[in-house]
Amino acid sequence: MTDPVQQSTNEEIAGGQLLAAVRGGTRKVIAAQVFSQLVTLVTLGILQRWIPDVQFGLLWMVIPLVLLPRMCTSLGLSIVTVQREKLSDAQCSSLFALNLCLGLVAAAATVGLGYLFALIYKQPGLVQISQWLAGTSILASLGFLHQALLERKMQLGRLVAARVGGQTAGSMLAIAAVIFYPQWAQDWGVWILVWQQYAELAVINLAVWWLEPWKPRWPRWRTPLRDLLSFGGLYSASSLLFYLGQTLDKILIAWLFGFTKQGQAGLGIYSQSFQLVMKPVQLITVPITSVMLPALSRAQSDPQAYRKIALHFYRMIGVTLLPAGVGMFVVGHDVMAVLAPDWEAAGWFVTALAPAIMAQGFVNITGSVLAAAGKTKWLFVASLVICLFLLQGYLTGYWLGEEIGGITQPSHGALRGMAASYSLVMVVVVLIPYLSFSCALVGIRLRDLLVQVWYPGLASLIMGAAVWFLLASLPDSWSAWLRLVVVIPVGVGFYMLIAQADVKWLIGQFRRSADLRQL
Incomplete structure (x- = not known):
């Protein structure tokens, strides 16, 4: 019996339709990227007028402590999902479970690094910011495989729509917060930026789980994953x-x-x-x-x-x-x-x-x-x-x-x-x-x-x-x-x-x- 994930993937990008999918997907992704950059520039232009640059500095002290551990939980397994010619449903379920476990590890690493770098930077406030941002690694791990499956099937239009939708939602939340609560922006601007990250990831996850029909099953830990x-x-x-x-x-x-x-x-x-x-x-x-x-x-x-x-x-x-x-x-x-x-x-x-x-x-x-x-x-x-x-x-x-x-x-x-x-x-x-x-x-x-x-x-x-x-x-x-x-x-x-x-x-x-x- 043919695995449903493997079968649908092969049907999507098989034969002479590959380059047509590549060109069409590239057009959609570039258009989405243009819109994404416009959203970023507009958001930056508004937020920097309300949120002090010191608050941006605090965020950027913590961002590497979040992204560096998260890199180990996303790119490698996502690339494997896209690159392999054949991928079984059991392998997908195992990869999803592994991604989630690594997301928990990345979150724990961010919390630990927060304590360490708070001492190095002499900024005790980084501990709490790191603790809150650590949760974004867990949230991100829930959507990595679904995004990779959409990319594998060359359904790039759907994928970028989900990502742009998440970015726009997060930006709108941050902009609304600084406009309606300007005093918050002055005193607690970094927390507005933190919740912007959560809103973006939450919307992306909801979208890709809806767009990608595959759903994880209980993993079989003996599934061959060594090469992957x-x-x-x-x-x-x-x-x-x-x-x-x-x-x-x-x-x-x-x-x-x-x-x-x-x-x-x-x-x-x-x-x-x-x-x-x-x-x-x-x-x-x-x-x-x-x-x-x-x-x-x-x-x-x-x-x-x-x-x-x-x-x-x-x-x-x-x-x-x-x-x-x-x-x-x-x-x-x-x-x-x-x-x-x-x-x-x-x-x-x-x-x-x-x-x-x-x-x-x-x-x-x-x-x-x-x-x-x-x-x-x-x-x-x-x-x-x-x-x-x-x-x-x-x-x-x-x-x-x-x-x-x-x-x-x-x-x-x-x-x-x-x-x-x-x-x-x-x-x-x-x-x-x-x-x-x-x-x-x-x-x-x-x-x-x-x-x-x-x-x-x-x-x-x-x-x-x-x-x-x-x-x-x-x-x-x-x-x-x-x-x-x-x-x-x-x-x-x-x-x-x-x-x-x-x-x-x-x-x-x-x-x-x-x-x-x-x-």
Whole structure:
């Protein structure tokens, strides 16, 4: 008898319908991502006017203590669920039970880390915040497998609808709280941000349990899971190291400056600046990686098709994120002046972090390229090396910022050095060696990859220079939003004119259907 989960999955994405599902799913996910980023920007713009930046700083002291343990309970097993060609109902039930157990472990770890880091940061209040946020790991574990099954079946439209619905619900709750109870926002703003997390996860879970018909049964603990856990464990460890590399700077800032109000404010500004810079990366790579893994996994037996599909996605990253990184570098100060006028230091942070956009997108999707080829062991090794390089860069940036800048305020000197070091390490030290190493492992020539992205990169640099000269020529009396209204359309139009062949290709990917040979 055919397992119901296995049967429905095969029917959804079998045969020549795969690429049609990939293209249709990508369109839906990108549209959802655009809406999601708009919700994020609007929410940030409203909340930062009501909630003091110190409250944001307290939240960001705890967020790594929540997400680092949770990484071990989500990505690995979810990726296994998506990547495997066949998955039985018994395996799904066992994975669900294991996810729930690991969610409990992650919650306990967050509570324990809260006590530890409250001592390190000299902030006793972190204990209670950690205890409350720990429950989100348990709540998240209840929906991980259902989300993975929707992704496995390429039902990406339903999945992103659930996620966007949850995000919107959480944002509306937080906005309503600060508007109707402004005194709460001033005194207890961090708790509004905490309940925002709960509302988002609760709505997502309700939605995916309704959209995905599979329901867990009592697990059979003798179900064979060794291969699944080995693959997922290495992938999860790699994801944990990549996340740690992007989080060590915030941990260092909290450790060095978090015991003061000024340090908490600096951490809040720095963290929100980093989140803004990563928005374009998330906007593009999240939908791409959600379809890359199943598509590349199906093409493993055909090396030529595998290379074509991978290069297709790399070109998509180059056409979109290279101009985004250059553009954010040029207009970042004005963007933050509009979004958060009280955060003057954030403009410099955004400018310093922006070049990393050009590297981070390629690094993100390369993880899916290696995972689809079963190279999770080498993915783990690469993530460890990159994490160590970033740690060295942060420490060097902190020291240079203090020595050269001569400024001891946490919102300047040391934090500026860390921001600049992140971009330098990602662009100069990591990007090309990591791509070269990964391409060699999966049989792709680095030269073929560079051919796909060199012209969009050149067009982006020319566009950036043109926008910079235009900004320099505008009157100083113009407000930041007025400058953006002028230069952003000019920059977009200039890039589309120079790189029109690549832009037409990109638009064509979302207009026509094709099979794998047309990539």
